[in-house]
Amino acid sequence: MFEAISASFSGLIFSGGILYLCIGTFVGLLFGIIPGLGGPTALALLIPLTFGIDTHSSMFLAGAIMGAVPFGGSVTAILINTPGTAPNAATVFDGYPLARQGKAGLALGASGAASAIGGLLGVLVLFAVLPIARDVILAFAPPEFFMLAVLGLCAIAVSTEGKFLRGLIAAGVGLLIAAIGYDDISGAVRFTYGVDYLWDGVPLVPALIGLFAIAQILSLYVEGGSISEDPGKVKVTRVMDGVKSVFTHYPTLLRGSVIGAVIGAIPGVGGTVAAFLSYSTEVQLSKEPETFGKGNIRGVIAPESSNNAREGGALIPTLAFGIPGSAEMAVFLGMLVLHGLQPGPAVLLDHLDVVTSLMLSLAIASVLASVFCLLVARQLAAITLIDVSYLVPIILSVSLVGAYALNSSMYDVIVTVIFGVIGYLMIRFDYPRLPLVIALFLGGIVEVNFRQSLMISSGDWTTFFTRSISLVLFILIVVSLLLPLVRQVFKRRAARSGKEIKA
Amino acid sequence: MKRKAMSRYLMGAALLAMSAVGLGSAPAHAAWPDHNLTMIIPASPGGGFDTYARVLGKALGDVLGVQVLPDNVSGAAGQRGATAAYTARPDGYTFAIFNMPGIVQPVLAGQQVKYDVDKIDWIGSMGFEQYIVVVAKDSPYKTIADLKAAGKKVTFAAYGSSGVAANRILCSEVGLDCQVISGYPGNNDALLGVVRGDAVASVTPITTATSFNTGGDLRGLLLMSDEFVEAFAGTQLASESGYPALANLGLIRAFGLPPGVPADIHDALADAFQKAMVSDEVKQWSASTNSPLQPMGAAQLKTLIAGQTELLTKYKDIIGTEN
Numbered sequence: 001m002f003e004a005i006s007a008s009f010s011g012l013i014f015s016g017g018i019l020y021l022c023i024g025t026f027v028g029l030l031f032g033i034i035p036g037l038g039g040p041t042a043l044a045l046l047i048p049l050t051f052g053i054d055t056h057s058s059m060f061l062a063g064a065i066m067g068a069v070p071f072g073g074s075v076t077a078i079l080i081n082t083p084g085t086a087p088n089a090a091t092v093f094d095g096y097p098l099a100r101q102g103k104a105g106l107a108l109g110a111s112g113a114a115s116a117i118g119g120l121l122g123v124l125v126l127f128a129v130l131p132i133a134r135d136v137i138l139a140f141a142p143p144e145f146f147m148l149a150v151l152g153l154c155a156i157a158v159s160t161e162g163k164f165l166r167g168l169i170a171a172g173v174g175l176l177i178a179a180i181g182y183d184d185i186s187g188a189v190r191f192t193y194g195v196d197y198l199w200d201g202v203p204l205v206p207a208l209i210g211l212f213a214i215a216q217i218l219s220l221y222v223e224g225g226s227i228s229e230d231p232g233k234v235k236v237t238r239v240m241d242g243v244k245s246v247f248t249h250y251p252t253l254l255r256g257s258v259i260g261a262v263i264g265a266i267p268g269v270g271g272t273v274a275a276f277l278s279y280s281t282e283v284q285l286s287k288e289p290e291t292f293g294k295g296n297i298r299g300v301i302a303p304e305s306s307n308n309a310r311e312g313g314a315l316i317p318t319l320a321f322g323i324p325g326s327a328e329m330a331v332f333l334g335m336l337v338l339h340g341l342q343p344g345p346a347v348l349l350d351h352l353d354v355v356t357s358l359m360l361s362l363a364i365a366s367v368l369a370s371v372f373c374l375l376v377a378r379q380l381a382a383i384t385l386i387d388v389s390y391l392v393p394i395i396l397s398v399s400l401v402g403a404y405a406l407n408s409s410m411y412d413v414i415v416t417v418i419f420g421v422i423g424y425l426m427i428r429f430d431y432p433r434l435p436l437v438i439a440l441f442l443g444g445i446v447e448v449n450f451r452q453s454l455m456i457s458s459g460d461w462t463t464f465f466t467r468s469i470s471l472v473l474f475i476l477i478v479v480s481l482l483l484p485l486v487r488q489v490f491k492r493r494a495a496r497s498g499k500e501i502k503a
Numbered sequence: 504m505k506r507k508a509m510s511r512y513l514m515g516a517a518l519l520a521m522s523a524v525g526l527g528s529a530p531a532h533a534a535w536p537d538h539n540l541t542m543i544i545p546a547s548p549g550g551g552f553d554t555y556a557r558v559l560g561k562a563l564g565d566v567l568g569v570q571v572l573p574d575n576v577s578g579a580a581g582q583r584g585a586t587a588a589y590t591a592r593p594d595g596y597t598f599a600i601f602n603m604p605g606i607v608q609p610v611l612a613g614q615q616v617k618y619d620v621d622k623i624d625w626i627g628s629m630g631f632e633q634y635i636v637v638v639a640k641d642s643p644y645k646t647i648a649d650l651k652a653a654g655k656k657v658t659f660a661a662y663g664s665s666g667v668a669a670n671r672i673l674c675s676e677v678g679l680d681c682q683v684i685s686g687y688p689g690n691n692d693a694l695l696g697v698v699r700g701d702a703v704a705s706v707t708p709i710t711t712a713t714s715f716n717t718g719g720d721l722r723g724l725l726l727m728s729d730e731f732v733e734a735f736a737g738t739q740l741a742s743e744s745g746y747p748a749l750a751n752l753g754l755i756r757a758f759g760l761p762p763g764v765p766a767d768i769h770d771a772l773a774d775a776f777q778k779a780m781v782s783d784e785v786k787q788w789s790a791s792t793n794s795p796l797q798p799m800g801a802a803q804l805k806t807l808i809a810g811q812t813e814l815l816t817k818y819k820d821i822i823g824t825e826n
Contacts, residue, residue, distance in 0.1 A: 044548040051561060138699045182579060185686040187664060199579035267692065322715065323691045331548045338554060340791035342714045448686045455684045456658065456701045
């Protein structure tokens with residue numbers, strides 16, 4: 001192990017690895033910031049380039065991209081309410097309200113520090129879990145995936161911004177949209193109306209760009225002014241406060257990182273669930289849940305730390321079984337094979353130095369990306385002071401180009417525009433947009449795993465409750481849904497007894 | 504002065520005439536390829552088809568002296584990519600790797616598709632990946648006969664439409680009462696399903712099983728092939744067990760052009776394809792990753808596709824049925 005690590009370090013320092021690491025970090029940040037582009041696109045574009053360089057350098061490049069993308073995505077989530085990549089969606093809950101209050105610097109600082117430390121913790125978890133990775137992965141089967149996804153759906157409850165019924169309506173619409181496309185289990189095609197494009201369902205990322213970037217920019221344009229509600233009062237110098245806040249809220253940071261690393265390690269659910277789960281956990285554990293969604297810094301720290309930690313976790317199934325733990329990992333797998341490495345348990349034995357190079361770059365890039373960005377955070381935060389009429393054309397064109405660049409498909413642009421209109425109408429008529437996104441993302445996972453579970457158990461629904469992990473997850477679901485109610489009852493009772501004492 | 508202008512005019516006209524003649528006599532594609540080629544991959548980056556295609560694309564580009572740019576058009580089990588390739592301009596600058604039998608199945612199931620498999624201008628194939636039936640290493644079943652003798656419904660884990668079809672065809676050919684559990688996001692996920700006990704068995708490409716099994720979690724039950732495989736030594740062959748037709752089934756990594764490409768360009772590309780297949784780069788990649796290569800020319804490929812289509816047609820009624 002130590003030989004491998006020292007080989008990686010020498011590759012990093014003496015064979016130009018640091019150069020590839022810097023390039024990867026920069027590319028990752030850029031791709032993370034531009035809505036639509038993300039880790040998978042960056043890696044896919046770079047695959048042909050890595051043909052010319054040796055395996056170690058390719059690992060430095062790939063690891064740096066995967067380490068830098070999550071933080072890049074949070075920048076736009078905070079500043080313009082548009083998650084740069086899907087897993088950053090949870091960051092808009094509290095990141096954007098902070099920017100509106102003129103605390104963009106604080107939020108960026110917190111996000112940067114949370115990403116950096118989360119990334120480091122994720123790699124540590126990866127090191128710790130590697131020996132028992134097999135058992136962890138084998139413990140999760142479709143019933144557990146189903147319960148995890150439902151637990152993720154529970155995040156809808158905390159994302160409704162106080163408009164519970166409207167949130168449920170939005171989530172219902174999201175679930176319906178998630179049902180569109182080729183049904184892998186029955187082989188049937190649903191709600192495509194003869195449009196080939198819809199075979200794979202409504203793609204998440206273009207929908208996300210529409211719902212957030214396009215809708216937000218329309219709404220800002222109509223409102224006028226700048227993103228920050230009162231530009232006169234704003235001081236964008238609170239970046240260091242944000243960094244400090246991460247340390248004062250270290251339990252949040254630790255919870256977020258562990259949730260991210262563990263969910264990342266379970267193939268089949270993905271990092272977006274991790275971000276939502278760590279956010280909703282934070283809200284439910286908080287003594288003042290009503291402050292979330294209105295600019296609570298912990299609402300930025302939780303999802304961002306989990307986002308970066310997830311990449312470390314996602315490496316586990318990728319390396320151990322050749323099963324990608326995230327979309328980036330799917331592309332990365334192809335890169336491994338192109339470089340003559342067959343993923344599987346053997347990689348850990350035969351090419352440990354390659355694995356340590358990857359972990360090293362993942363960890364360093366998480367920190368490097370945050371440092372890069374924090375250096376320019378003040379300038380970035382100044383975006384919130386600019387008159388939106390200057391921002392509209394820039395964000396609009398970048399978003400639409402991003403939507404197109406994803407698959408070079410005009411259909412993606414059409415989806416983006418349609419969801420832009422839907423998103424704008426939702427803002428106008430006061431419907432929360434995040435429940436729709438959560439449902440759209442999780443709908444397919446919930447359905448497939450529910451049906452698979454029943455096929456495996458020959459239709460016996462008790463399978464969800466007789467398996468221990470599945471049962472524990474079910475209890476967590478019940479608790480997370482009942483906790484707010486119980487709290488309310490206690491609060492009322494306390495208020496009443498307080499009155500009685502006074503009387 | 505006038506004469507000079509006149510001669511200049513004449514010279515210009517002569518040049519023009521010469522170039523016109525030149526244009527008329529030489530074929531329009533004389534210099535093929537004079538710019539980069541596009542290779543459509545009907546899958547997202549990272550999968551088997553993508554990896555094979557990219558390795559070939561690199562070597563093919565070296566042979567031709569231009570770049571071969573991969574274009575991933577994923578979706579609808581390879582149908583979107585196939586449609587994009589089939590309707591591309593037939594100038595020899597766009598070709599594709601096709602998902603066989605993925606693009607034949609919807610046709611057999613009676614769906615409307617925008618391509619005609621018989622009209623694809625085949626170049627050649629990189630390989631023919633046959634299937635193997637695997638169970639978990641601690642499974643009580645040692646042969647396919649044991650599974651039959653179990654006398655109860657057997658569960659099979661499958662990925663994708665081709666995988667579901669392969670599992671169902673095995674069950675029908677052998678006469679097993681089976682429940683195919685579909686919906687896994689990848690072949691490895693389906694195999695993991697077998698290891699953790701979601702299903703008893705799975706019909707999966709031999710190479711997938713080989714690379715997955717470096718940890719020794721699986722045991723072979725039946726090789727749907729005519730040749731033994733080192734990684735699954737001792738596993739019965741399809742012919743030995745009395746099911747020779749099963750060896751016709753497999754994933755074909757077939758490359759083709761849209762219909763209507765001039766014959767000389769087809770020949771040049773097919774020639775370059777064969778050269779690329781025997782290049783050191785491709786061979787080394789194949790050896791170090793255990794990715795088998797079976798280079799095939801257009802004629803051989805057509806025979807293989809015909810044989811497979813026959814088998815699929817025989818079972819077309821069970822391929823499209825719902826779970």
